[in-house]
Amino acid sequence: MKILASALSIFHLLSFCGGYESIHSYTPMSLVTDSAAIDQDLHVIHLELKKETQRGWTNAEKIYREGAFSKPVAKILLNSPLEDDLPAKTTVKGVDTSGFPVSGTLFKEAKVDERELMIQYDISEVQANYVNCQVGGNPAPNVGGCFNSTGNLTVNGAVLPYDYDIYKHNVNERTIAHMSIDAEEKMWKCDNCPFPEYQMFYNYFGEFNYADRILTHAFRGEQTYLKHGNMDFGYYTEYALTEFLHKGMSYLNIWMWTIRQMEHALAECEESKLDEGVHYWDEAVAFYTGSRSLIPNRDGNLIWHQAMLRCDEFMTCGPNADQRDEEPYVNIEAFKHFNEGQLNIVNGKCKLARKNKERIVTMMLIPLIQGNLRYSHIIAHEDKFYEKHGAEATLYALATLPFVHDCNPKNAEIIYQNLKSKNTANVDYTAVKQAFEGTYECLNIKCYEIGGIWEKSINDYKYDAFPCGLRDDTAFWMVIGGSAGGLVLLSIMGLVFLRMRRTKNTRAKTIESLEEGDMEDIPIGGDSDKVIT
Numbered sequence: 001m002k003i004l005a006s007a008l009s010i011f012h013l014l015s016f017c018g019g020y021e022s023i024h025s026y027t028p029m030s031l032v033t034d035s036a037a038i039d040q041d042l043h044v045i046h047l048e049l050k051k052e053t054q055r056g057w058t059n060a061e062k063i064y065r066e067g068a069f070s071k072p073v074a075k076i077l078l079n080s081p082l083e084d085d086l087p088a089k090t091t092v093k094g095v096d097t098s099g100f101p102v103s104g105t106l107f108k109e110a111k112v113d114e115r116e117l118m119i120q121y122d123i124s125e126v127q128a129n130y131v132n133c134q135v136g137g138n139p140a141p142n143v144g145g146c147f148n149s150t151g152n153l154t155v156n157g158a159v160l161p162y163d164y165d166i167y168k169h170n171v172n173e174r175t176i177a178h179m180s181i182d183a184e185e186k187m188w189k190c191d192n193c194p195f196p197e198y199q200m201f202y203n204y205f206g207e208f209n210y211a212d213r214i215l216t217h218a219f220r221g222e223q224t225y226l227k228h229g230n231m232d233f234g235y236y237t238e239y240a241l242t243e244f245l246h247k248g249m250s251y252l253n254i255w256m257w258t259i260r261q262m263e264h265a266l267a268e269c270e271e272s273k274l275d276e277g278v279h280y281w282d283e284a285v286a287f288y289t290g291s292r293s294l295i296p297n298r299d300g301n302l303i304w305h306q307a308m309l310r311c312d313e314f315m316t317c318g319p320n321a322d323q324r325d326e327e328p329y330v331n332i333e334a335f336k337h338f339n340e341g342q343l344n345i346v347n348g349k350c351k352l353a354r355k356n357k358e359r360i361v362t363m364m365l366i367p368l369i370q371g372n373l374r375y376s377h378i379i380a381h382e383d384k385f386y387e388k389h390g391a392e393a394t395l396y397a398l399a400t401l402p403f404v405h406d407c408n409p410k411n412a413e414i415i416y417q418n419l420k421s422k423n424t425a426n427v428d429y430t431a432v433k434q435a436f437e438g439t440y441e442c443l444n445i446k447c448y449e450i451g452g453i454w455e456k457s458i459n460d461y462k463y464d465a466f467p468c469g470l471r472d473d474t475a476f477w478m479v480i481g482g483s484a485g486g487l488v489l490l491s492i493m494g495l496v497f498l499r500m501r502r503t504k505n506t507r508a509k510t511i512e513s514l515e516e517g518d519m520e521d522i523p524i525g526g527d528s529d530k531v532i533t
């Protein structure tokens, strides 16, 4: 029985592998180029926000809500009512604006006597030209490959004349806003729900559509009304919120949706629907990387790219998380588990695939924790307050606080108090660092996976930003910081340990030749701190 099963799965693999373009080291077994294109929405949103005009702002919100590049559907009005029912997935053919053939399938069934057809465009396996109809909320719509504005559709041999507004009635059935708006239905109420990470976020924020609420209030410059983690975006100008909005869409909405696709894959796996399971798993990979990461210039705006930026800063690139300028450890590890997980699902080993999913989620969390540390450190050391850094810090806090809170509410409160929206540079970096470190064990994160903030000019970590556990005292802080009631102890022991640290510095790895105390004098900050990423 076992042998037969794996023989079958090999056959399965072989029969699938032919057509699909690889996503880095992962080869999808199903068509997900359209899912990967969600990052084109983000890309144009970012460009619009960066214009810093009212029009750009409005355009950005329109793409956020209406989409532009992912899952295009034409809503076409026939000249006369249908004579038969047409089931969902029925093939529809026509011509585009240049007279070339274009085809799709019915997105939902159309009944006799109805005139409207919703036709989902067929998608190509080649990422670079996955679809050539990109309208929705797109400020510069591409209608080249859309059904022409008038013409004839061919459905089951019948010729159906039609007429529609090509700019208004090509819509997108996948939008960044809906990843949050639909979350209650897709992550809370479904079978096998609620999904564990989503539940943490719901518990913390107290709203199913927390991400859409946060972004909507940010677009309006208002304060949020959540259970925990409230922010007042009135502190920030539109300029400061540019990065917040674009990253919020990526690391709140799409980030959680990526996990949802893995959970969905596992649910299908449990029901022995292995093909469906693999498809959702493939989609998770597409949402992790996006399409722009496949362009050789290492571009991107999803977690894959965030891992790239952060590993250079925290010296966590390479297979051992101890290099700069290499593939991020986080991506190497995530892709190892994406590949293993795919094979596990193909083989119906759903429990093993769940382990893969858990490890991937941990990897997805690391760059966001590093983002908290980076911006806390920048703000804590800058002589004047840059509201753009403040706004970034609030975003990283929002994206990670539910995890910290789930481990230890007190640590979450310390981070929140330091990083919540305000108009001062009042951030205690060491407090934030220790509050995170106190939860690493609970989060299954190792100190070396987070790394420390690297200072190129001294070829060492910044003096107050070492990886935990690397210097003698930090492991202690982790244990104390992580336990309930530890905070009192922490403050009592703090002074004692600061003294001990002064005399025990010799164990430090790379600065052995420096005299004790030298590290304290090295100025931090400098121009590199002001780089916005």
Ligand SMILES: *[C@@H]1O[C@H](CO)[C@@H](O)[C@H](O)[C@H]1NC(C)=O
Pocket: 095, 096, 097, 098, 099, 100, 148, 149, 150, 151
């Ligand atoms: C597309 O529609 C326009 C008018 O709506 C028409 O003039 C044109 O000939 C059509 N093009 C093709 C290729 O059918």
Ligand SMILES: *[C@@H]1O[C@H](CO)[C@@H](O)[C@H](O)[C@H]1NC(C)=O
Pocket: 150, 151, 152, 159, 161
């Ligand atoms: C649609 O089909 C009708 C007849 O079947 C034809 O007269 C008409 O020219 C066609 N329209 C287009 C735009 O091809």
